[in-house]
Amino acid sequence: xxxxxDVAVYVERLxxxxxxxxxxxxxxxxxxxxxxxxxxLGAAHGRAxxxxxxxxxxxxxxxxxxxxxxxxxxxxxxxxxxxxxxxxHRKLGQAAFDFAGPHAGTLLLTEAGSKRRASLHVVAGEDAxxxxxxxxxxxVGAGRADRAGFAAALVRGNHTLKRALTDPRLFSGxxxxxxxxxxxxxxxxxFRRGPQLDEREVAALHEATVAVLEEWTERLRAEADxxxxxxxxxxxxxxxxxxEMAVHGRYGKPCPACGAPVQRVIYAENExxxxxxCQTGGRLLADRVLSRLMxxxxxxxxxxxEELQARKRDASxx
Numbered sequence: 001x002x003x004x005x006d007v008a009v010y011v012e013r014l015x016x017x018x019x020x021x022x023x024x025x026x027x028x029x030x031x032x033x034x035x036x037x038x039x040x041l042g043a044a045h046g047r048a049x050x051x052x053x054x055x056x057x058x059x060x061x062x063x064x065x066x067x068x069x070x071x072x073x074x075x076x077x078x079x080x081x082x083x084x085x086x087x088x089h090r091k092l093g094q095a096a097f098d099f100a101g102p103h104a105g106t107l108l109l110t111e112a113g114s115k116r117r118a119s120l121h122v123v124a125g126e127d128a129x130x131x132x133x134x135x136x137x138x139x140v141g142a143g144r145a146d147r148a149g150f151a152a153a154l155v156r157g158n159h160t161l162k163r164a165l166t167d168p169r170l171f172s173g174x175x176x177x178x179x180x181x182x183x184x185x186x187x188x189x190x191f192r193r194g195p196q197l198d199e200r201e202v203a204a205l206h207e208a209t210v211a212v213l214e215e216w217t218e219r220l221r222a223e224a225d226x227x228x229x230x231x232x233x234x235x236x237x238x239x240x241x242x243x244e245m246a247v248h249g250r251y252g253k254p255c256p257a258c259g260a261p262v263q264r265v266i267y268a269e270n271e272x273x274x275x276x277x278c279q280t281g282g283r284l285l286a287d288r289v290l291s292r293l294m295x296x297x298x299x300x301x302x303x304x305x306e307e308l309q310a311r312k313r314d315a316s317x318x
Contacts, residue, residue, distance in 0.1 A: 001075045004140070004173030005216040006238050007054050009224050010079060013234050014059070014107070015052040017081060021101030022048050023063060028120075029093045033109075036121045044069060044122060049099070055133055056172045061097075067122070068129045069097075071109070074117035080108040081233040094118055105233075136172035139206075140213045150206045154194040161197075161205070162190035162272050174213070177240035180248035180273045182212045184257075189280045190265070190272040219244075247273040 002010070025045045028034055034041060047063040054060070061069040073079070077094070084104045088096050092110035099105055111118045123129050137153045153170045154161075164170050165179040174182070183190050186208035188201060197205065224235045241249035246256050251264045255275040265272045265285045276282050 001057065001175050001177075001240065002073050002077070002238055003057060003175040003178050003240070004054075004213055005178070005220050006235070007057055007059060007073075007173065008141075008217050009220045009235060010238075011052050011054045011059060012221065013081075013224055013228070014061075014079075017103045017105065017107075017233060018049045018052060018061075018099055019102070020049075021099040021103065022046060023061070023069075024098040024100045026069075027088070027096040027098070029088050029095060030116060032116060033094050033118060033120050034122070035119045036123065039067065039122050039124050041120075041122055043067060043124075049101075054173070055129075056136060056168050057175065058132070060129065066125050068124075070121040070123060070129065070132055072119045073109075074111075074119070075115075076112040077118035078110050078112075078236075078238055079234055080110065080236070082106045082108055095120065107234075134168035134172070136168045136170055138172050139174075139209050140217070147203060147206050150209070151202045154197070154202065154205070156194075158193055158195055160191045160193055161188055164194050165209070171209075174209070175240075176270050177245070177248045178212060178216065181216075181246055182208050184247045184255075184275060184279060185212055187278050189285070190274055191285055247275055249273065 023044055023046070026041055028041065044063055044067055047065065047067060050062040050064060052059065052061055055070070057072065059071045059073075061071070063069070071077075082105060084098060084100070084106050086096065086106040086108060088094075088108060089110055092112055094109040094111050094116070096109070097107040099107065109118065121132060123132065137149060139150065154164055156170060157164070157167075159167065159170075161183060162179055165174050165182060166176060180190070182205070186201070186205040188197075188205060220235065223237070227235060247262045250262045251273060252261050254260065255262055255278060258275065258277045260275055260277040263274055263276050263284060265274075272285075274280065274285070276284055
């Protein structure tokens with residue numbers, strides 16, 4: 001799912017591409033994408049673009065007359081800038097936004113996978129737009145939260161750190177990927193609970209959150225600028241799995257800080273990636289799938305895991 005750094009770069013690039021433009025029309029390929037009825041989508045046609053902004057993980061296209069198109073890419077939604085009137089992908093196409101103006105072009109929305117979760121809302125007025133905001137704290141940018149506000153959000157609800165960071169009602173724009181990176185940077189277990197943290201740990205988590213989000217936004221912005229100079233006007237390699245990441249998507253690979261193999265915990269439709277040496281004092285967190293299967297044989301530490309793997313290798317050796 002595109003998270004704060006990816007969405008921020010999308011917003012910046014789209015703001016440049018649609019400056020002084022008019023939204024000629026929106027061509028919806030999948031009716032379920034549109035989640036509102038009033039105002040009708042047609043009310044947006046022919047209106048001048050007044051700006052593009054981010055609201056959590058959503059992109060907001062502001063039009064004349066305080067009309068807003070609110071786009072949530074969810075997990076697999078991606079944006080592509082093509083020449084005006086470009087046709088949509090037969091299987092992946094969700095919608096096409098045709099812009100007339102200095103940088104005339106078509107913004108294509110595609111969504112991979114069998115589950116169609118991306119959404120488009122049409123709302124009139126700032127109050128209606130605010131009603132879609134989940135209310136999470138902005139940790140970076142002009143609205144950067146101070147440490148006290150960060151700490152207050154962290155302890156609300158007595159959640160695990162992983163859940164708290166990814167709850168859009170608590171923090172804005174953070175998802176599965178960057179929460180893993182933040183917790184690794186702060187050297188904290190994803191299953192610690194917010195109220196358990198002392199003042200030093202809260203400070204470390206706040207600093208890690210700001211640093212990780214700002215660093216990755218700068219990294220993705222530089223990539224987008226380089227691609228734009230080569231003619232690729234919107235980022236095409238938007239992914240939650242990047243080789244430069246410390247732990248996310250790197251299960252079994254060495255932690256860049258200590259060299260221990262990255263571990264993971266699978267739960268529901270997500271997973272938490274972490275380094276046992278850096279974050280949990282060498283203790284392996286229980287995996288709902290494997291720990292239930294292995295029961296008392298589940299290794300509690302990295303040392304036990306290495307012994308188990310060694311026994312398996314010896315047993316399979318000729």
